[in-house]
Structures are given as structure tokens and as C-alpha cells.
Amino acid sequence: MEIGGYILSEYIPAKPLVGNLEVSFTGGEQTSTESCAQLRCGEALKFPFARLDSQPRAVEIRRSQVLVAADKATETKRVVELTLESFFDYEPGDTIGVLPNNRDELVDRLLQRLELTDQADTTCHLKLALNCAKKNAKLPAHIPATTTPREILTDCLSLNFVPQKQLLSALAGFTSDVKERSFLACLSSKQAAEHYQSLILEQGLLFMDILELCGNCRPPLAFLVEHLPRLLPRPYSISNSPLEAGPQELRIIYSLLSEKPGITTSMFEKKIEEITAEKPTKVVIYPRLSTSFRYTEQDLGSNQILIAVGTGLAPFLGFFAHKERLIKQQPQQKKGRSWLYIGAKTPEAILKWHKLTCWGGSVLERIRMCKSRGKPPNYLPQVLADDAEDLVEFLLKPETVLYLCADGGKISQSIANALSLCLQKALHLTEEEASRQLKELKTQGKYREDVWL
Ligand SMILES: Cc1cc2nc3c(=O)[nH]c(=O)nc-3n(C[C@H](O)[C@H](O)[C@H](O)COP(=O)(O)OP(=O)(O)OC[C@H]3O[C@@H](n4cnc5c(N)ncnc54)[C@H](O)[C@@H]3O)c2cc1C
Known part of the structure; x- marks a missing residue:
């Protein structure tokens, strides 16, 4: 230039x-x-949304696993799962802060x-x-x-x-x-x-x-x-259940831009290259304050509608693993129903597809997916529209909560619009009435969002 x-x-x-x-x-x-x-x-330095009882600490990266390989042709991002040492209690849906360099x-x-x-x-x-x-x-x-x-x-x-x-x-x-x-x-x-x-x-x-x-x-x-601004920690969702590995370990999943990758994700890439048996590689993390976007033992009896795009599936993998373990531990307990709606570029880009199919049945009653590079339906709004009546009936049950994990931008908006259309169709509402009802669902805690950007 x-x-x-x-x-x-x-x-x-x-x-x-x-x-x-x-x-x-x-x-x-x-x-x-x-x-x-x-x-x-x-102490003068605060870490955003840090839990009050816990300071950031360097923890070992125990393992890494590539879940999705980058693919230029379909613009699919590389996705990697990290297993980290943990020093705090957590529930699925909780997030950690990672200090980058x-x-x-x-x-x-x-x-x-x-x-x-x-x-x-x-x-x-x-x-x-x-x-x-x-x-x-x-x-x-x-x-x-x-x-x-x-x-x-x-x-x-x-x-x-x-x-x-x-x-x-x-x-x-x-x-x-x-x-x-x-x-x-x-x-x-x-x-x-x-x-x-x-x-x-x-x-x-x-x-x-x-x-x-x-x-x-x-x-x-x-x-x-x-x-120059402070180099700030980045949040990552915990993608496993503490009942799988105990609270001493946790997993996170990140995606990497192929061009101009970000600071923290580049740091992860470098660190996983350095992992050897002799010299553990560490990363500094801290537990962030919990929000209502989590799945705990109290939720076993309730229903969930879970909507995710791409890596947004990460926290839900923790929800399902937790539910599976809770069902095993408490077979006599009433268990709720879970429906998953997931969008990805290609079938290969769906995180842990094999596990998801194994969860089909008692853990996951319904799985609907769409691929933007493939046969229609390509986008989640179309899939949600196809299920409009069922979905609204299920959503309006008192024990059902909808969780959406997306970018907080265009994708979240397109899904909110699709849900509004579902309400309009199933309940014969005007656009205005449907948007008021969506707002109410949010206020009542029945529509919970994890916004990643
Ligand atoms: C509550 C919460 C939970 C989150 N959970 C996860 C999670 O489980 N997994 C996860 O991968 N991310 C998650 N994120 C996003 C994450 O915090 C980072 O923003 C992301 O990994 C990029 O960080 P970076 O430092 O590498 O990029 P930066 O250096 O901060 O990024 C520079 C620019 O590139 C964009 N960018 C970088 N990487 C990507 C990418 N992979 N996809 C799209 N845009 C990108 C950024 O948005 C930004 O505009 C979460 C965010 C929030 C707020």
C-alpha cells in the first residue's frame, strides 16, 4: 500500500x-x-467477571485434540479441544477467562x-x-x-x-x-x-x-x-461435565480463523505445539461468575431447547454429558426432554457428531441439524420454521427453557426472528405480539443467550 x-x-x-x-x-x-x-x-487489577473467591492461576494444558480440520473450500475453521487442569468447582455452561499473550x-x-x-x-x-x-x-x-x-x-x-x-x-x-x-x-x-x-x-x-x-x-x-489498551482475558465456555473427569480437569473448545487468527487462539496453537511429556505447557485461567446459562442437577427434571451454530455447541456438550451422568446416578428421578438445533458448514464440522448420536434417545430426544454447504435446509431459521407448531408447544411448557449460543450479532438476530415467526404461525400472533412474547420469555428466564462477541 x-x-x-x-x-x-x-x-x-x-x-x-x-x-x-x-x-x-x-x-x-x-x-x-x-x-x-x-x-x-x-489487588488493584480486576479481571473481568472473575469469581470473587478465585484468582487467575497458571494451569497445565493436559491434552489437545483437533475436532475439525480447517477446510478452505468450505471456509470451515479448525476447531480444537483443550483439556486443562482446573482448580475450582464448576457446572456445565460456566465460563473461564484466559489471559492471552x-x-x-x-x-x-x-x-x-x-x-x-x-x-x-x-x-x-x-x-x-x-x-x-x-x-x-x-x-x-x-x-x-x-x-x-x-x-x-x-x-x-x-x-x-x-x-x-x-x-x-x-x-x-x-x-x-x-x-x-x-x-x-x-x-x-x-x-x-x-x-x-x-x-x-x-x-x-x-x-x-x-x-x-x-x-x-x-x-x-x-x-x-x-x-495502548490493556490486553484483556478472553472468555471460553466449559464444554464438559465435572461428573466426567472430576473438578480437577475441564475442557474448552476453540475455533481458529485461517487468516489473521486472533491473539488467544494463536497462543493456544503455539502452546499445543510445545506440549511434551517432560515439560508441561501452561495457560493462565480463572473462573468467571456463573450466569443462568448453565445446566445443573436441578435442571434434570426440566426440558431444554438448545440452539447452536458451529463452535456454539461447546457448552451444550457439557450439558448433555452432565445429563447422561445424572441419569445414571439417579435413575429413579424424573428426567426432562432435550431438543437440539444445530447449524454447521458441513457434516464434518459438527463437533462430536458421534457423541451426539450416542446421546440420541434418553439424553437428547430430538436432534435437528442443517449444513450451510449442502442440501437444504441450509440455515437454522428454516429448520426452526419447519418445527414451528411442535417447538412453540414445547417452549411454552412451564418446565422448558430455550438456550441459544451464538455470536450476539446477525446469527442471534436471525434466530430470534425465526422464533418470532414460529410464535406468529403457531399462535396466530402479529409480529408485534410475537416480539412482545419473546421479550417476556427472556424476562422470565425461559430464553437464555450466551453471546460470544
Ligand atoms: C461468554 C463467552 C463465551 C465464549 N466461549 C467461547 C468458546 O467456548 N469457544 C470459542 O472459540 N470462543 C468463545 N468465545 C469467544 C472467545 O472469547 C474469543 O473472542 C475468540 O476465541 C477469539 O479470541 P482471540 O483472542 O483469538 O481473537 P482476538 O485477537 O480477540 O480477535 C480479533 C478479531 O478476530 C475475530 N476472531 C478471532 N477468532 C475468531 C474465530 N475463531 N471466529 C470468529 N471470529 C474470530 C474476533 O471476533 C475479533 O474481531 C466466547 C466469548 C464469550 C463472550
Whole structure:
């Protein structure tokens, strides 16, 4: 990409962000610690949705298994299951937070750019700049009191984020190259709003892409620490029952984008390559607060309608395994009925199809699936529409709960629309009445969603 093509003849740069921090090197060498630096930040640092009784901890990745192989022709994503050591109690549907880290190569490149390769592992600390003009300036809580440049860039800061205009304007001040300076300053301006829209918002250039384009831009580490977002934990759904392996182990399932894979999923990929019998590979996790999106012993007698697309099946695999074990443990107990609606690209992309078919019968009374690359019906809304009468009758039973695991965006909306159509058809409602009824079902806790994005 030629950045010169994005420089207007007239523009007014956005007000640049200013730096209020300084990095002070203390001289010692820090040998790399195995777990994430954010664990050394003390109590001031909160982990989103963390259970109050539990701190993040490095746990062993015991096993990994590829559930679905990537396939370019059908745009199927690679899906992997990880078995992790666990240190807390959980129920199917609960989620964990995973602390990611940035790739070593990316961090090395950035250290080189910042001319910090020689000091990468030298201990340092942050302090407020002497000439700090900001009244309420403070040190970021997600950086440990003593750390190193490598640790900051690996564990604490997000490097792949959408750069805001004020940040771009400040970056213009950190390059000696006139063209780069004009490009960055112009991109931050109101006059170049169309360029910002097309490069940043549509083509998706992230902070590191901008630095790649501007090879002479060298923002100081202290500036990055102050203005780059914190590298945040990512949630993953537990995909097994504690009755299978005991609470000492848990499983999660992730999918990997073939192009530009994400931070955490790339980290998982690297870690599973490193698993050997001699040296366990670890990942930092913590239990997140439970929500109503879970399946516990109390639910054995109730009915479920479970709707999932792709990897969204993950939490339901835990539900079914739990139900199977509970039925074995308590054969005399009344058991509810479960219906599963699942959408995937191809039959091979359905997670644990063999297990699902084994659960058919007492655990799973009905399984309906569709494949977007195959014979119709291709999409879940069509499948739901075909079952409209049955589905609504089942949904309206007092002991039935509907669980939907999807992206919270277009897919969730298309399923909500399909359910609304089912209600309209089966109960002869208007669109407005059906949408009111759906809302009520949500309020009553009969329509529960796990939103992944
Ligand atoms: C409550 C909850 C439970 C979740 N449970 C799971 C789970 O069990 N399994 C699971 O795989 N994910 C799950 N997610 C999503 C997960 O937290 C991450 O967002 C996802 O794995 C990508 O993380 P990343 O750090 O690799 O990507 P990032 O670096 O954060 O991603 C960069 C961009 O790429 C997109 N992206 C990255 N990977 C994918 C992908 N595989 N598919 C689509 N878009 C992608 C992101 O949405 C983002 O826009 C859950 C999310 C929530 C909120």
C-alpha cells in the first residue's frame, strides 16, 4: 500500500494524545517468569467477571485434540479441544477467562522498532513524568511495579486494536519521515474521514499494521504503556461435565480463523505445539461468575431447547454429558426432554457428531441439524420454521427453557426472528405480539443467550 496516496493537500490533524509517563530502567536482568505479568499487579487489577473467591492461576494444558480440520473450500475453521487442569468447582455452561499473550515474533519486532532490543529484559518501572500536566494522571494498574519492556509488550498491552484518531495524530510526532508524518496526521483529521473509514474501519488496519506501514515511527515505550489498551482475558465456555473427569480437569473448545487468527487462539496453537511429556505447557485461567446459562442437577427434571451454530455447541456438550451422568446416578428421578438445533458448514464440522448420536434417545430426544454447504435446509431459521407448531408447544411448557449460543450479532438476530415467526404461525400472533412474547420469555428466564462477541 502506498501511503502517499492517502495524504490530502489540506487538513487539520486531530489533537494528539500526550505522554505523562516515564520508564525508568533499574539495571537488573529479569529472567522470564512462566506465567503472565498481570498476575503480579496486586489487588488493584480486576479481571473481568472473575469469581470473587478465585484468582487467575497458571494451569497445565493436559491434552489437545483437533475436532475439525480447517477446510478452505468450505471456509470451515479448525476447531480444537483443550483439556486443562482446573482448580475450582464448576457446572456445565460456566465460563473461564484466559489471559492471552502477544506472539514472541511480534514483540521482538516491536522491541527492535523501539530500539529496545538490548534492554528488552532489563528491569524497569513506570513513574509520572516530572512535567506531567494531567491533574489526575496515574500509573496503569495492569503493569507490574517492576517489570521489563518485553514483559509489558508480551503480557500487558493489546497490540492489535483499532487506532483512534488522537493516537494516530500523536504517532505522527514520533516519525522522522515526512511522508509518514503527513500520512498519520492526515489520517487523524476530519478532512480525511473517508480514508479513516476505508483503511481503518473497512480494511481493518490495526495499530501494528499502521506501524508496519510507517517503518520510521518509533513511539516511546512510556507513551505506549499509557495509551495502548490493556490486553484483556478472553472468555471460553466449559464444554464438559465435572461428573466426567472430576473438578480437577475441564475442557474448552476453540475455533481458529485461517487468516489473521486472533491473539488467544494463536497462543493456544503455539502452546499445543510445545506440549511434551517432560515439560508441561501452561495457560493462565480463572473462573468467571456463573450466569443462568448453565445446566445443573436441578435442571434434570426440566426440558431444554438448545440452539447452536458451529463452535456454539461447546457448552451444550457439557450439558448433555452432565445429563447422561445424572441419569445414571439417579435413575429413579424424573428426567426432562432435550431438543437440539444445530447449524454447521458441513457434516464434518459438527463437533462430536458421534457423541451426539450416542446421546440420541434418553439424553437428547430430538436432534435437528442443517449444513450451510449442502442440501437444504441450509440455515437454522428454516429448520426452526419447519418445527414451528411442535417447538412453540414445547417452549411454552412451564418446565422448558430455550438456550441459544451464538455470536450476539446477525446469527442471534436471525434466530430470534425465526422464533418470532414460529410464535406468529403457531399462535396466530402479529409480529408485534410475537416480539412482545419473546421479550417476556427472556424476562422470565425461559430464553437464555450466551453471546460470544
Ligand atoms: C461468554 C463467552 C463465551 C465464549 N466461549 C467461547 C468458546 O467456548 N469457544 C470459542 O472459540 N470462543 C468463545 N468465545 C469467544 C472467545 O472469547 C474469543 O473472542 C475468540 O476465541 C477469539 O479470541 P482471540 O483472542 O483469538 O481473537 P482476538 O485477537 O480477540 O480477535 C480479533 C478479531 O478476530 C475475530 N476472531 C478471532 N477468532 C475468531 C474465530 N475463531 N471466529 C470468529 N471470529 C474470530 C474476533 O471476533 C475479533 O474481531 C466466547 C466469548 C464469550 C463472550
